[in-house]
Each structure stands twice: as C-alpha cells, then as structure tokens.
Amino acid sequence: xxxxxxxxxxxxxxxxxxxxSSMAVYTLAFFAHIAEWVFGSRSKVxxxxxxxxxxxxxxxxxxxxVKAQAGGTAVLERPEVITRSAAGTRDVxxxxxxxxxxxxxxxxxxxxxSLTVVAFLVEAGGVITxxxxxxxxxxxNMYEFSITFSTVAVGSYLVLLALKKNVRWIGLPLVTxxxxxxxxxxxxxxxxxxxxxxxxxxxxLWIHVSTAILCGAVFYLGAVGTxxxxxxxxYENKLASGGTPGKFxxxxxxxxxxxxxxxxxxxxxxxxxxxxxxxxxxxxxxxxGDAWGRYWGWDPKEVWSFITWVAYAAYLHARATAGWKxxxxxxxxxxxxxxxxxxxxxxxxxxxxxxxxxGV
Amino acid sequence: xxxxxxxxxxxxxxxxHGSAHGAAGEQLSTAPREERPDTGAGVPAMSVxxxxxxxxxxxxxxxVALILLFLLSLGAxxxxxxxxxxxxxxxxxxxxxxxxxxxxxxEALQLFDVYSSVWFSAxxxxxxxxxxxxxxxxxxxxxxxxRSRPPGAPKRLTRxxxxxTWRTEAEPEExxxxxxxxxxxxxxxxxxxxxxxxxEKGYLREAGxxxxxxxxxxxxxxFASGQLFKSEGGKLVVEGDGFSNTLTQxxxxxxxxxxxxxxxxxxxxxxxxxxxxxxxxxxxxxxPRTFEARVTYNEGADGAERKGVIKVNEPLVVDGTKVYLxxxxxxxxxxxxxxxxxxxxxxxxxxxxxxxxxxxSGAIKxxxxxxxxxxxxxxxxxxxxxxxxxxxxGKGQMFSQFPALDFPVLALSAYQGSLGVDSGxxxxxxxxxxxxxxxxxxxxxxxxKKMLMPGEKLDLPDGAGSITYEGTEEWASFQISxxxxxxxALGGAVAAIAGLAGSLFIQRRRVWxxxxxxxxxxxxxxxAGLGRSESAKLPEELGDLSAALVTTAPVAPEKPAASTSTDxxxxxxxxxxxxxxPAEAPAEGAEK
Ligand code: HEM
Numbered sequence: 001x002x003x004x005x006x007x008x009x010x011x012x013x014x015x016x017x018x019x020x021s022s023m024a025v026y027t028l029a030f031f032a033h034i035a036e037w038v039f040g041s042r043s044k045v046x047x048x049x050x051x052x053x054x055x056x057x058x059x060x061x062x063x064x065x066v067k068a069q070a071g072g073t074a075v076l077e078r079p080e081v082i083t084r085s086a087a088g089t090r091d092v093x094x095x096x097x098x099x100x101x102x103x104x105x106x107x108x109x110x111x112x113x114s115l116t117v118v119a120f121l122v123e124a125g126g127v128i129t130x131x132x133x134x135x136x137x138x139x140x141n142m143y144e145f146s147i148t149f150s151t152v153a154v155g156s157y158l159v160l161l162a163l164k165k166n167v168r169w170i171g172l173p174l175v176t177x178x179x180x181x182x183x184x185x186x187x188x189x190x191x192x193x194x195x196x197x198x199x200x201x202x203x204x205l206w207i208h209v210s211t212a213i214l215c216g217a218v219f220y221l222g223a224v225g226t227x228x229x230x231x232x233x234x235y236e237n238k239l240a241s242g243g244t245p246g247k248f249x250x251x252x253x254x255x256x257x258x259x260x261x262x263x264x265x266x267x268x269x270x271x272x273x274x275x276x277x278x279x280x281x282x283x284x285x286x287x288x289g290d291a292w293g294r295y296w297g298w299d300p301k302e303v304w305s306f307i308t309w310v311a312y313a314a315y316l317h318a319r320a321t322a323g324w325k326x327x328x329x330x331x332x333x334x335x336x337x338x339x340x341x342x343x344x345x346x347x348x349x350x351x352x353x354x355x356x357x358x359g360v
Numbered sequence: 361x362x363x364x365x366x367x368x369x370x371x372x373x374x375x376x377h378g379s380a381h382g383a384a385g386e387q388l389s390t391a392p393r394e395e396r397p398d399t400g401a402g403v404p405a406m407s408v409x410x411x412x413x414x415x416x417x418x419x420x421x422x423x424v425a426l427i428l429l430f431l432l433s434l435g436a437x438x439x440x441x442x443x444x445x446x447x448x449x450x451x452x453x454x455x456x457x458x459x460x461x462x463x464x465x466x467e468a469l470q471l472f473d474v475y476s477s478v479w480f481s482a483x484x485x486x487x488x489x490x491x492x493x494x495x496x497x498x499x500x501x502x503x504x505x506x507r508s509r510p511p512g513a514p515k516r517l518t519r520x521x522x523x524x525t526w527r528t529e530a531e532p533e534e535x536x537x538x539x540x541x542x543x544x545x546x547x548x549x550x551x552x553x554x555x556x557x558x559x560e561k562g563y564l565r566e567a568g569x570x571x572x573x574x575x576x577x578x579x580x581x582x583f584a585s586g587q588l589f590k591s592e593g594g595k596l597v598v599e600g601d602g603f604s605n606t607l608t609q610x611x612x613x614x615x616x617x618x619x620x621x622x623x624x625x626x627x628x629x630x631x632x633x634x635x636x637x638x639x640x641x642x643x644x645x646x647x648p649r650t651f652e653a654r655v656t657y658n659e660g661a662d663g664a665e666r667k668g669v670i671k672v673n674e675p676l677v678v679d680g681t682k683v684y685l686x687x688x689x690x691x692x693x694x695x696x697x698x699x700x701x702x703x704x705x706x707x708x709x710x711x712x713x714x715x716x717x718x719x720x721s722g723a724i725k726x727x728x729x730x731x732x733x734x735x736x737x738x739x740x741x742x743x744x745x746x747x748x749x750x751x752x753x754g755k756g757q758m759f760s761q762f763p764a765l766d767f768p769v770l771a772l773s774a775y776q777g778s779l780g781v782d783s784g785x786x787x788x789x790x791x792x793x794x795x796x797x798x799x800x801x802x803x804x805x806x807x808x809k810k811m812l813m814p815g816e817k818l819d820l821p822d823g824a825g826s827i828t829y830e831g832t833e834e835w836a837s838f839q840i841s842x843x844x845x846x847x848x849a850l851g852g853a854v855a856a857i858a859g860l861a862g863s864l865f866i867q868r869r870r871v872w873x874x875x876x877x878x879x880x881x882x883x884x885x886x887x888a889g890l891g892r893s894e895s896a897k898l899p900e901e902l903g904d905l906s907a908a909l910v911t912t913a914p915v916a917p918e919k920p921a922a923s924t925s926t927d928x929x930x931x932x933x934x935x936x937x938x939x940x941x942p943a944e945a946p947a948e949g950a951e952k
Contacts, residue, residue: 079526079887079906079915081899084519202673275860282853290673293592293684293839295849296583298447298475303440310433314426316864320391321422332430339433347440 011133016186018126019147023182025119026175032112033098033172039108040100041251092236094257097168112171113161120154123182127151139209142348146185149344150178153217160221167265169256173224204287211280215273216340222269223337226330229262233327263330267319270333274312281305304343311336388868388892390498390505390566391422419486420493428487435483439474442466446473488580495573502566510560512553513872517888520872522899524906525886530913532883535875538912539887542905543871556874565892568862575856582848590843591615591624597631598691598708598835604628605681605840625679625842629657629668634688634834638763646717646763653685653836670838684839689713689720692746692770693830696726699823704729708833711746712790717760720746723792724772724827725779732776733823739779741792742827745771758811770829772818773809774800800824868892871905875913882916885909 099105127148131138138144157174160167235253238245245253256262284305289295296302315336318329418424443451452472456463470477517523528535536557543550543559550559593610595603603609605624615621633654639647653670659678668676675682691708698704704726711722726740749762750769758771777797800808800820810818817828869891878884887909889902 079524079910081522081524081903081906083522083899204673271864275857275864278860279857282857285853286850287673289846290675293675293682293686293841295846298439298444300440303436307433307436307440310429310436314429314433317422317426317429320389321426323423324426 008133011129015126015130015133018122018129019182019186022119022123022126023179023186025115025122026179026182029112029115029119030172030175030179032108032115033175035108036098036105036112037172037252037255038105039102040096040098040105040255092258092260094166094261095169095253095255097166098172098255100255109168109171112175113168116154116171116175117158120151120158123147123151123154137206137209139213141189141191142345143185143189143191145209145213145344146181146189149213149217150181150185152213153220154178156214156218156221166257166261167221169228170221170224173228174221177220202287202290204283204290208280208283208287211276211283215277215280216344218269218273219277219337219340222266222273223334225262225266225269226333226337228256229259229266230327230330232256232262233259233330235259263326266330266333270312270336271316274316277309277312281309300347301343304339304347308336308339308343311339388870388890390501390570416493419490420497425487425490425494428483428490431483432487435474435480438471439480442471442474444472444474446475484580488577491573491577495570495577499570502563502570505566506563509551510549510558510870512558513556513874513888517872517874517886520888520890522889522902523887524902525884526906526910526913527878527882527884527916528910528913529916530883532875532877535883535885535909535913536873539873539875539909542908543873546905548871555876556872558870558872560868560870562866562868564862565866565868566863568859568864568866571859572856572863573859575852575859578852579849579856582845582852586616586843586845586849588616588618589845590841591619591621592839592841592843594686594837594839596710596835596837598710599631599634599833600708602628602630603838603840610840611837623842625681627657627659627663627678627681629655629676629678629683631655631836632667634836636688636763636834648763651685651688653688653838680844681840681842684841686837686839687713688834688836689718690746690748690765690768691833691835692744692768693833694724694742694770695828695830696724696730696740696825697828698730698825699733704825706830708835709744710835711744715759716763718748718763719758719760720744722746722790725781725789725792727779727781730825738776739781739797740825741775741777741779741794741797742772743775743792748832765832768832769811769813771809771811772827772829773807774818774820774827776800776824867897869898869901871902873909883913885913 097109099109127138127144130144130147134140139148154174157167157170160170231249232253235245235249236259257265284302285295288297288299288302311332315329315332318324318332443455445452459466466472470479474480514520517525532555536552536555539557540550540552540559543557546561548559548561549563550557552558591613592615593613595609595611597603605627607613607621607624631653635650635652635654636648637650639645639649651672655668655670655676656665657668657676657678658665670676670683670685672685675684677683689711691710693706693708695706696704709722709724711720713720722744724742724744728737728739730738730740732738745758746768747758747760748764748768749760749766751759751761752767758769775792775794775797777794780793780796802808802821808818808821812818812829814829814831817826819826869889871887871889874886875883887902887906889898891898
C-alpha cells in the first residue's frame with residue numbers, strides 16, 4: 001500500500017470519529033432543547049386564547065391610530081407603518097418560543113443552539129474529511145448522502161437563525177431527526193470510502209446531487225413547519241370554537257408561532273426551493289443525457305423526482321386556489337415531501353434502477 | 361362559538377383574490393377567479409354549447425388544473441414499481457413469466473407501458489389543454505394590464521395590509537407630485553388619480569409566471585418531437601475496426617415513427633484503443649475506474665480525420681449525432697488452420713460478458729474455407745468461454761477473478777458440421793447451434809475441449825487442423841443516437857426556471873399616497889400598500905417610501921386631539937366627509 005492510500009485511510013478513520021463525535025454533541029443539544037421546553041412550560045402564557053376570544057372586538061381595534069411619533073429632537077421622525085393581517089387569517093400573535101420567556105428556559109435554549117453549532121461544525125468536518133479521503137464529492141452512496149444531507153439541513157437552520165428569522169422552534173424536531181438520520185447512516189447504511197464508478201464521474205454530478213441535497217434539506221425544514229402548522233391550526237381552531245385543549249398541548253402549542261406564521265414560513269421555504277428543485281431535475285436530465293444516452297427514460301429515480309416536482313407544483317397551485325389553501329394545501333406539501341423521502345430511501349432500497357449507489 | 365364562527369365565514373368569503381380590498385386588489389394577478397357554486401358554474405345549461413362552455417370553463421379552472429396535476433403524479437407511480445417495456449424489456453418478460461394471473465390485467469391496463477398508455481397520455485394532454493386554455497386569456501389580460509394604469513386609491517386606505525399616515529404643512533399637490541416622482545424613481549408605474557397617487561410594481565412576476573407555463577408547453581413539444589424523429593442504434597466494434605453511419609452497419613436500430621433514414625449524419629470512426637482500469641484492492645475490488653474508447657473519426661463523407669476520446673459521461677458529438685460508450689468486453693484473436701497447416705481464418709471474436717469480472721462466453725464460427733482431411737468442405741464451430749483473470753488450475757470453476765486481462769484463459773470445445781447459417785433463420789452470433797453438428801472427440805471419447813493460454817493451440821483429432829489462441833483484443837459497444845429538439849427542450853427548461861424564479865421571488869404590489877387638506881388647513885398624508893400575498897417586505901418598503909417622503913413633507917407639530925384618536929384619519933379631519941361605507945360593498949359587486 002502506498003503512502004497516499006495510507007493517508008486516505010486515516011482520513012476516512014478521522015471522518016468516522018468526527019461523525020460519531022457530532023452525534024454525541026447533537027445528543028447533548030437534544031437534552032438542552034428538552035430542558036428549554038421543560039423550563040419554558042413554567043411560564044404562564046395565554047396569548048393565543050386571549051387573542052382568539054377577543055377577535056370579534058378586534059376588527060375595529062385593527063384600524064390604526066394616527067401615529068406620527070413626535071421625537072424630542074429636531075431629527076426627522078419616521079411615520080410608523082401599521083400592518084393589518086389579510087382577511088381570512090386569524091390575527092393571533094406568535095408564541096414566545098420554547099423558552100416561554102423564562103430565563104432558565106432561554107439559557108438552555110441558547111446552550112442548545114450553541115451545542116448545535118458545535119455539532120454542525122464537527123459533522124461538517126466529518127463530511128469534509130470523508131470527501132478528502134476519497135478526493136471527490138461526499139455523496140456517492142447512501143451513507144455519504146445521509147451525513148451530507150443532515151449537515152446541510154442543520155446548516156440551513158443555522159443560516160436562518162443567523163438571519164434573525166424566528167426559527168428556534170425548529171431546533172428540537174430538527175436535532176431529533178438528525179440524530180435518527182445519523183443513527184441509520186452509521187448503522188445500516190455505512191460503506192467504506194471508495195472511488196466512484198465511471199458513470200458517476202461528471203461535473204454534473206456535483207451540480208445535480210449538491211442541489212438535490214440542498215433542496216431536500218430545505219424542503220425538510222418546510223415540512224417540519226407544515227406539520228407544526230397543522231397542529232397549531234387545530235389548536236387555534238379548538239380555542240376559537242370555545243374548546244379547551246389538553247394541558248400538554250396548550251403548553252407546547254402556546255409557545256409556537258401562530259398558525260398563520262408557520263404556514264407562511266412553510267410556504268416561503270417551499271416556494272423558494274421549488275425553482276432549485278426544477279433546476280436539479282433538469283441538471284439530472286442533462287447528466288443522464290451524457291451518461292446513458294437519453295435525457296429522460298422514466299428510470300424509477302427519475303419518475304419519483306418528477307412525482308415530487310408535480311406534487312410541489314400542485315401545492316403551489318393549491319395555495320393560489322380558493323378552497324384549497326390552508327390545511328388542504330398543507331397536506332399536499334407533506335405528501336410532496338413524502339415523495340421526496342421515498343425517492344431518497346424507498347427507491348434506493350426497494351426499487352432497482354440505473355441510479356443504484358455503490359453498496360446501498 | 362357562534363361568534364367566532366360567523367367572523368370566520370365572513371373572512372373566508374372576503375378572502376378571494378383580494379376582493380376584500382375591492383377594486384384596489386383587482387387585476388393584481390391574472391389567476392382565474394374561482395367560481396363559487398352560487399355563481400352558476402355548477403348548473404350547465406342544457407344546450408350543447410352550454411355543455412361545451414361549461415366543460416371548457418371547468419377544464420381551465422385552477423381547481424381542475426390542481427386535480428390533473430395530482431392525477432399526473434399519481435399516474436406516474438405504477439411505472440416506477442412495475443417493470444416497463446421501454447426501460448427493460450427483459451425484466452418485463454421475467455415478470456410476465458412469474459405472474460401469470462396479474463399479467464393479463466396489467467396488459468389490459470397498459471401497466472407495462474405506463475408512460476405511453478392511453479390513460480397517462482389522457483391526463484397530460486388534458487393538463488396541457490387546460491394549460492393552454494389558461495395561458496391564452498391570462499396573456500391577454502396581462503397585456504391589458506400593462507396598457508392600462510394602476511387603479512385609483514380605495515376609499516379607506518386604513519383597511520390595507522400596510523398603512524401609515526402623518527400630517528404635514530406641505531401643500532397636498534406638492535406632496536403628490538413628490539410622491540409620484542419618488543415612486544417613479546423606484547421604478548413603480550404611477551399616476552395621479554383624484555386626490556391620490558396610484559403606483560404599481562412587480563409586473564415581472566406575472567410575466568415570469570406566463571413564461572414558465574409557456575416554457576412547459578415548449579418542453580413538451582420538444583420532447584414529443586424528439587421521440588417522433590429520433591433514431592438510436594447500437595454497434596459493437598473491436599479494437600482496430602471501424603463503423604460508418606449507415607443503416608446496414610448497425611447491429612440493432614430503433615427510430616421514432618416520423619424518422620427518415622436519409623437523415624443519418626454521414627460520419628465514420630475507427631476504434632484505436634479501449635482502456636479500462638479497475639480498483640485493485642479493497643472491498644470494491646474490481647469496480648471500474650476508467651473506461652475510455654480512443655477513436656479516430658471523420659466528419660462528413662470526406663472530412664479530415666480527427667482523434668477523439670469517448671468516455672462514459674462524455675459522448676462524441678459528430679454533426680448533431682452523439683456516440684455513447686455503452687459497454688465493453690474481450691475479443692480473443694484466434695487462428696484456425698486446416699489439416700495441411702493452411703490458415704483458414706484469423707479473427708478477433710467478440711464474446712459477451714456474463715458477470716462483473718467479465719467472464720465471457722460466445723461462439724467461434726468458421727463458415728467457409730475449411731476442408732476436412734478428405735478434402736470435403738465443411739464448417740467448424742467452437743463454444744468459447746473466456747476469463748480475463750483465471751483463478752488457476754484446480755481452483756474451482758472457470759470464472760474470472762478480476763475484470764482486467766491479468767491471466768487470460770480461453771476454454772474451447774469443438775464441433776464440425778453445419779452451422780445452420782443458411783437455414784434462413786436469424787442467428788445469434790454469440791451462440792452455437794449444434795443441432796446439425798458433430799462433436800470432435802478426445803482420446804476418451806468425450807467432447808474435445810481445452811483451456812488455452814495465449815499462444816497455445818488446440819489440435820483437432822485425426823489431422824483435422826488446429827485452433828490457436830493468439831492474444832486478446834478488447835471491444836467496445838456504442839450507442840449512436842440522434843434526437844432533434846434537444847436544443848428546444850434545453851431552451852424551454854432554462855426559460856422555465858427563469859420564469860419560475862420571477863414568478864415566485866418577485867412581489868407584485870401597489871402603493872397609494874393620498875394627500876388632502878384637512879379642516880384645520882394641515883395636509884393629511886396617507887400611504888398604503890397592497891401585495892398579492894402578505895409579505896414582510898411590503899411594510900418595510902412602505903416605511904422606506906414614507907421616510908423618503910417625510911424629507912419633503914415633514915411631520916407637522918402634533919395637535920392634541922389627533923394624537924389620541926383611535927378612529928383613524930377619517931374621523932379626525934374633514935377628509936372624513938368621504939363616505940365611510942365598508943369598501944367591500946362596491947367591490948363585491950364589481951367581482952361578479
Ligand atoms: C403542466 C402543469 C403545470 C405546472 C407544472 C404548473 C406549475 C405552476 C407553478 C409552480 C406555479 C407557482 C407560481 C406561483 O405560485 O406564483 C403556478 C402558478 C399558476 N398556475 Fe400553473 N402549472 C401547471 C398548469 C397550470 C394550468 C393548467 C393552469 C390553468 C388552469 C395554471 C394556472 C396557474 C396560475 C393562474 C398560476 C398563478 C397562481 C398565482 O398567481 O399565485 N397552471 N403554476
């Protein structure tokens with residue numbers, strides 16, 4: 001064995017160690033999030049219920065006051081912009097977040113986010129050393145795809161946090177599923193690092209697979225938002241119709257953003273990624289054209305990409321169609337994401353096609 | 361409960377295409393209005409024309425587009441789970457043998473050809489008819505919107521999603537003029553209507569949406585015409601041999617139904633060398649690492665010779681035709697001599713790989729030129745089995761251990777008689793039909809066979825001659841395909857992505873600036889914004905605009921009465937002489 005091969009082997013070793021370490025740190029982040037939710041539950045919040053029970057009186061309250069704040073100085077004041085939510089949406093304030101405004105909860109929340117950042121860096125290190133050990137992009141088999149996928153999902157979440165978006169509520173479900181994903185990756189999907197078969201040697205691979213991973217990761221965040229939207233919407237519906245949701249449900253739901261905000265979040269995410277997903281499919285078609293001599297051959301992977309695409313298009317249409325927005329559109333979005341997941345796991349495992357990865 | 365419910369219903373009724381904002385929100389999109397049952401869409405008139413019109417209106421509604429999209433994805437599923445003739449015919453045959461009860465049902469439902477089936481075609485054709493029926497009126501409407509100007513300000517700006525107001529000592533006319541300049545400076549289309557400025561921006565959203573939907577049609581047509589006019593053929597070439605692009609040279613050939621064989625591009629190439637390397641160690645030992653075919657090709661009938669390399673992902677493109685590298689294998693070179701030692705044939709015989717380590721099998725046929733020891737003309741046949749890397753004598757079966765040519769061994773068994781090539785039936789060149797042949801026997805009376813290393817020969821008994829394994833060439837097989845319309849498909853795809861990005865990322869929005877003199881002689885400025893969908897950007901933009909406007913229309917000192925009011929400007933100044941009916945009332949009428 002030559003020297004280069006030996007270094008590669010030790011890099012691959014290092015990669016494995018880093019991935020396991022990141023799992024340990026994610027586990028700590030998971031517990032910190034749990035602590036955040038637990039301490040947050042001590043706070044007394046009831047804003048949603050309050051908002052909903054006064055909603056009939058709100059119509060007039062929503063008419064804005066003339067507010068041109070007079071400053072004490074000669075500096076030009078800026079008139080205040082008053083926003084009014086569109087008709088048809090409940091005007092419910094967003095929840096205070098998992099920490100529920102409690103100091104302790106918030107502290108644990110911050111610890112959880114910091115740990116997530118550390119775990120992300122360690123995991124990203126694992127992905128990069130894996131890539132270096134094989135000297136190619138780290139997504140030639142399902143193991144590599146899984147570790148890259150969860151890294152990108154966490155990275156996207158951290159980017160949203162850095163942009164000061166109200167997304168800390170994703171933390172717990174995200175870290176939980178990332179742990180699951182990594183668990184499956186290291187136990188059942190693990191493949192030793194190795195080179196690519198010639199069919200996977202193409203710069204279109206870089207483009208196609210990297211955008212596919214990014215789309216999936218971000219669609220995933222959208223799906224989490226959609227699921228929480230459905231729960232939160234039921235909760236608000238129950239409150240609005242005078243019901244009293246269970247104590248646990250109230251405690252959790254109360255702290256999430258309002259249904260309208262969650263819905264908007266999910267829509268923005270899905271709509272923003274849809275053009276990239278379109279591009280991913282087209283890039284894949286170009287690659288297939290070069291590799292197999294046809295652009296589109298209804299290979300199972302191609303079929304499921306197409307199905308996913310059409311399902312997301314249906315979701316976007318549903319959003320623009322009266323009678324379909326809201327919950328029905330949300331179900332479509334979840335269905336679309338389920339198609340994406342099936343394409344990733346199901347097709348590789350249950351259906352054989354040209355897109356077979358080395359050692360599943 | 362009843363309280364909440366009634367507001368809910370009212371809100372839902374308002375919430376259709378901005379009707380809550382009346383004329384102000386009109387035409388902010390060209391999305392078709394959804395018909396509600398009470399507007400008569402559900403009750404077609406009994407006349408034929410009535411039915412047709414009803415059907416057309418249903419087909420081009422968003423709801424049906426949605427359902428068709430859903431059906432399209434649903435319909436695509438079986439094709440990914442059931443083997444498809446167009447993808448893998450062998451698998452279909454195997455499936456049919458295994459499932460004798462299911463097969464007739466599947467056949468009746470065209471489940472082996474989902475993507476060309478009647479029902480799948482019906483879904484997408486309906487979808488595209490619906491699409492055209494949707495695009496044409498929307499395009500007209502959009503052009504109309506581009507020609508006309510943004511609608512005037514609604515009566516009560518306070519009802520809009522983003523709103524701001526202040527009092528200033530500047531003249532109303534001056535404020536409006538400045539506002540118009542400001543908005544135009546930010547590339548709004550604006551004009552003054554009555555006491556307000558109306559402006560709009562983001563038309564590219566609609567344009568993008570139309571481009572996207574039109575691009576889908578372009579892609580479909582390009583794809584369909586590609587299928588109709590395409591040609592695709594396969595050819596196996598041994599190192600040193602060549603191919604020229606005429607119909608007779610193909611091993612197999614498929615073409616679309618409108619294909620014309622005169623349109624084959626005139627070119628030819630010679631396979632100079634095939635290079636394959638494989639992983640030497642590790643768990644993926646034997647996995648191919650490089651495959652490349654080095655060729656010399658001529659473009660056109662008398663074009664200059666050029667060198668080229670064809671790799672798995674890099675087809676050679678000659679004159680619009682693409683030559684893909686599909687497979688490769690080995691072709692042992694054998695020399696056959698007759699009893700007198702005369703060379704009867706010398707050729708490289710391509711054998712077909714049967715496993716990943718390129719264990720290969722095939723047949724060597726000597727059709728003419730051979731005479732037996734009595735001088736009688738006859739034919740020779742050999743069953744050939746080849747391994748590029750032999751395990752070693754006594755090490756189990758004759759299966760290759762590695763795909764590269766490390767320890768090649770050719771195993772032959774010999775026959776003589778009639779190869780059956782004249783029987784008129786198409787013959788597989790890789791199989792030997794021994795029904796009219798006689799085995800050569802060895803000393804023990806068994807079928808004569810032998811394993812040969814390069815340079816070794818197998819002597820046929822009784823001076824019948826010999827066959828020598830000289831060495832090994834490699835072969836590569838190519839797919840040569842020509843598919844017009846690819847440029848259009850790619851262009852359509854690029855346009856679709858660009859249009860989609862415009863459609864999803866650009867906000868179409870309207871801004872109104874009203875400036876009127878209040879009863880006390882102070883000017884009241886009101887600004888409001890309305891977008892297609894609620895967006896955080898709109899209030900921000902309105903804030904920026906108002907901040908810019910405040911520099912020329914500064915906030916007037918507060919009057920105590922005004923600052924405490926909660927009823928909006930309508931109540932505090934004489935601009936309140938404007939009617940304060942709910943804005944929906946005239947708007948709902950306009951909708952119908
Ligand atoms: C071939 C299948 C189709 C696909 C893949 C498709 C895809 C899309 C997508 C992705 C959008 C989202 C853009 C946005 O939200 O602004 C959209 C919007 C739209 N589509 Fe389609 N579409 C198809 C067929 C149709 C048909 C048949 C109609 C007409 C009935 C139609 C009418 C519309 C309209 C009006 C919008 C704009 C909605 C809005 O303004 O928000 N589409 N389409």
